Amino acid sequence: MLNEQLKLNQKIFEKDVEMKPARDGYGEGLVILGEENQSVVVLSADLTESTRAEGFAKKFPERFFEIGVAEQNMATIAAGLGISGKIPFISSYAVFSPGRNYEQIRTTIAYNDSNVKIAGAHAGISVGPDGATHQATEDMAIMRVIPNMRVICPCDSIETRKATLAAGNMWGPVYIRFGREKSPMITSNETPFIPGRAEILWNSSVNGKKPDVAIIGCGMLLYNALIAAKELENEKISVIVVNSHTIKPLDEKTILAVVDKTKAVVTVEEHQIAGGLGSAVAELLAQRFPVPMEFVGMHDTFGESGKPSELIEKYGMGVKDIKEAVRRVLKRKNN
Amino acid sequence: MSDLHEEKIKYLEGMANRIRERIIETLLEAGSGHSAGPLGMADIFTALYFHILNHNPKKPNWPDRDRLVLSCGHICPVQYVTLAYAGYFPLEELKTLRKLNSRLQGHPHRTALPGVETTSGPLGSGLSQAIGLALAARLDGKKYRIYCVASDGEHDEGNFWEAVMFAGKYKLNNLTLIVDRNNIQIDGYTEQVMPLEPLREKYEAFRWNVLGVDGHNIHDFVDAVNEAKAIYEKPTVIIAHTIPGKGVSFMEGEYTWHGKPPNKEEAKKALHELRTLGRHIESEHE
Numbered sequence: 001m002l003n004e005q006l007k008l009n010q011k012i013f014e015k016d017v018e019m020k021p022a023r024d025g026y027g028e029g030l031v032i033l034g035e036e037n038q039s040v041v042v043l044s045a046d047l048t049e050s051t052r053a054e055g056f057a058k059k060f061p062e063r064f065f066e067i068g069v070a071e072q073n074m075a076t077i078a079a080g081l082g083i084s085g086k087i088p089f090i091s092s093y094a095v096f097s098p099g100r101n102y103e104q105i106r107t108t109i110a111y112n113d114s115n116v117k118i119a120g121a122h123a124g125i126s127v128g129p130d131g132a133t134h135q136a137t138e139d140m141a142i143m144r145v146i147p148n149m150r151v152i153c154p155c156d157s158i159e160t161r162k163a164t165l166a167a168g169n170m171w172g173p174v175y176i177r178f179g180r181e182k183s184p185m186i187t188s189n190e191t192p193f194i195p196g197r198a199e200i201l202w203n204s205s206v207n208g209k210k211p212d213v214a215i216i217g218c219g220m221l222l223y224n225a226l227i228a229a230k231e232l233e234n235e236k237i238s239v240i241v242v243n244s245h246t247i248k249p250l251d252e253k254t255i256l257a258v259v260d261k262t263k264a265v266v267t268v269e270e271h272q273i274a275g276g277l278g279s280a281v282a283e284l285l286a287q288r289f290p291v292p293m294e295f296v297g298m299h300d301t302f303g304e305s306g307k308p309s310e311l312i313e314k315y316g317m318g319v320k321d322i323k324e325a326v327r328r329v330l331k332r333k334n335n
Numbered sequence: 336m337s338d339l340h341e342e343k344i345k346y347l348e349g350m351a352n353r354i355r356e357r358i359i360e361t362l363l364e365a366g367s368g369h370s371a372g373p374l375g376m377a378d379i380f381t382a383l384y385f386h387i388l389n390h391n392p393k394k395p396n397w398p399d400r401d402r403l404v405l406s407c408g409h410i411c412p413v414q415y416v417t418l419a420y421a422g423y424f425p426l427e428e429l430k431t432l433r434k435l436n437s438r439l440q441g442h443p444h445r446t447a448l449p450g451v452e453t454t455s456g457p458l459g460s461g462l463s464q465a466i467g468l469a470l471a472a473r474l475d476g477k478k479y480r481i482y483c484v485a486s487d488g489e490h491d492e493g494n495f496w497e498a499v500m501f502a503g504k505y506k507l508n509n510l511t512l513i514v515d516r517n518n519i520q521i522d523g524y525t526e527q528v529m530p531l532e533p534l535r536e537k538y539e540a541f542r543w544n545v546l547g548v549d550g551h552n553i554h555d556f557v558d559a560v561n562e563a564k565a566i567y568e569k570p571t572v573i574i575a576h577t578i579p580g581k582g583v584s585f586m587e588g589e590y591t592w593h594g595k596p597p598n599k600e601e602a603k604k605a606l607h608e609l610r611t612l613g614r615h616i617e618s619e620h621e
Binding site (some may be wrong): 041062063065067068070073076077078079080081082083084086087103104106108111113150172264 | 359457466475494500
């Protein structure tokens with residue numbers, strides 16, 4: 001059942017669950033930050049409306065900078081602002097930022113320890129009809145390997161708002177990635193969000209049965225993970241679902257405690273299985289607590305045009321795929 | 336008009352020569368690094384740190400200081416030596432350049448060494464960082480100025496022109512760009528590797544105020560910097576024509592000296608030239 005303490009959206013399993021694009025939360029977070037802190041500035045690379053930086057741009061025009069289609073310039077101007085006492089947020093699609101401006105982020109933001117927040121919108125394959133050129137499925141990997149970079153992948157619009165606020169209030173470079181499409185609200189305004197702390201969203205072992213498998217996920221696919229967990233109850237498979245919204249630094253304590261109970265893990269992310277959340281969890285478990293693992297995500301392939309839901313199914317990240325991964329890992333655990 | 340009198344110019348020229356000598360010694364000790372660019376920019380760095388910049392080596396983080404952003408990080412030996420002579424850290428420390436546990440990294444690192452304003456080395460991204468500093472100064476209503484030193488070769492980078500466009504759009508009059516126009520880069524002469532001319536017209540087209548000077552004439556360079564301060568509607572670029580390897584005859588104008596240090600023999604020869612001021616004086620000082 002859902003973790004009551006987290007005050008998650010109670011309508012989550014209902015047909016009319018509220019849907020909202022995660023990027024809306026980024027826009028809302030920027031406006032709140034702008035009101036709270038004069039040092040917050042926002043830069044956009046010609047994608048102000050679609051990344052939802054527009055609200056901030058209209059409200060605080062003197063603190064908004066339109067860079068044009070120039071992501072490398074955006075990152076490096078932000079680097080200069082960030083070492084001058086400002087808190088710059090740079091907004092584009094994740095494919096372009098941190099994709100095209102990778103070296104600038106590495107050298108002038110991370111190594112230079114500049115207080116810049118990188119917002120990668122349109123992350124994942126659910127970008128849909130735009131096709132593979134605009135579907136970022138490698139962004140967490142390239143950000144996670146940079147020293148002094150934090151990586152957050154929130155699960156819905158509300159959590160994206162909270163992640164934006166948290167990024168603005170913590171020191172140092174942060175990468176936040178979020179999707180384009182409307183996605184179900186998993187959390188509520190009351191759900192706690194602490195960067196670096198994973199939360200147990202679901203635990204079907206409360207009635208005394210030992211949990212069989214941990215699903216550790218991030219981003220909007222956590223909704224599919226929750227549906228899968230609920231449906232697996234019918235097969236008498238009990239699952240713990242962990243929201244590991246912070247990929248770096250990973251909440252090792254929570255993950256190890258959960259895996260100690262389940263002894264089997266499935267990771268779920270809208271990203272290549274190489275280098276993302278699954279890899280981060282595997283690195284941890286390989287060193288501290290090796291158990292069978294299965295990875296749900298993109299398997300070394302590019303996406304294509306299509307409806308978001310079609311793409312999630314075709315590329316193996318649907319409810320059915322998560323359930324199959326759970327059954328597979330369970331088989332390996334019991335052998 | 337220049338605010339320099341003759342005695343000060345003489346002092347600055349003497350200092351520039353000491354800086355050149357120290358660059359040679361430092362590179363010899365390091366065993367790797369770039370020779371031509373640092374020697375060519377010694378006059379300009381001397382003018383900046385000993386006359387132009389409003390700064391305080393004892394308070395490197397003084398909020399109202401002028402900022403110098405070195406975009407072409409590979410010429411950092413000239414910046415390190417100048418910073419040391421200006422009093423940011425002991426001259427002795429120059430011996431640690433490029434060695435383990437040193438604050439003097441092979442390319443400058445902001446959080447390692449006082450006086451270094453940004454981390455640089457990968458080319459083409461210093462001007463945009465300087466723009467970030469200039470925007471912050473403008474937002475805060477601060478009067479300090481931002482200077483950016485860039486190489487001609489790094490104009491090959493797309494990021495560089497993105498920054499040029501932006502500074503023109505936002506009319507960043509608190510920003511002065513100094514281009515080290517020494518005509519060489521690693522693979523050869525700039526006009527062969529990737530032609531940059533007509534450089535002046537390119538900047539003018541991007542809404543910049545453009546000045547050209549002899550980068551070894553401290554008087555003219557200071558005049559140009561002062562002129563830039565008086566321009567209100569545009570950022571200014573000073574295209575400083577310099578001779579790579581300046582002061583050491585066998586290095587001057589030779590692109591092969593772009594990216595290597597002198598060996599012991601070559602350093603001895605170079606130091607002899609610098610210490611006798613190109614054999615204009617007889618006695619060599621130590």
